[in-house]
Amino acid sequence: MANLVQAMTYDVWDGDDDAEAGRLVPLYILVNGRTSPRNTDLDLATQVIALPVDKSRLEPEYQRIVERCDRWMSIAELGAYLHRPLGITKVMVDVLLEQGFLGIGAPAQQSIPDRAVLETVLAALERL
Template sequence: MTHDAWDGDDEAEAGRLVPLYILVNGRTSPRNTNLDLATQVIARPADTSRLEPEYRDIVNRCLSWISIAEIGAYLHRPLTITKVMVDVLLDQGYLGIGSPAQQRIADRRLLETVLAGLERL
């Protein structure tokens, strides 16, 4: 029986090198209690070269508005860990939180027309 030594070149063969709980310092929940799976985040302009690859993957996925649940699905990460990792990136200023609607002002006249219509009901 031969035993081949792993030389570190093929991550798919060797599996995950850093357990996810190490990346989040053992945290099991985000510090920001307002985060939920529908929370929308977006990447802020920042140098991500010092981030761990797992965190960099999240920032790269957030070039446009995306929910925490979508991030977890795209990156095949457990949702609890994804939420904590997003929380870390929010704390460090790599991500912004909110919604696309908060960032873009709609046509004020259209909104006033809709409001007037609702008030007439």
């Protein structure tokens, strides 16, 4: 029985994800205990991009998000790259949006549609 107690003493569960091992600050602390984003329009397909601002005052977890968003990226992609739960990723993105570190939108919003290309596509579709 003493061996079982001794074995249990050293058997500490530190999460179900190896990426979380060694974490000094629990994620719920980083999001101030928030369980959902304040921006109710955010979903997993929402595209975000880093804005050109100084991110040196951010916690390392937030810095990684901003660094990863050097190009348009969906919240779902971001969570996958960072090995974070999607709910936490969404809240962290919301925090960064509120503080002006990320922009929200879609890459398509940055380009002006070419009418000739659209007419060519329409004509091809009509031929089908």
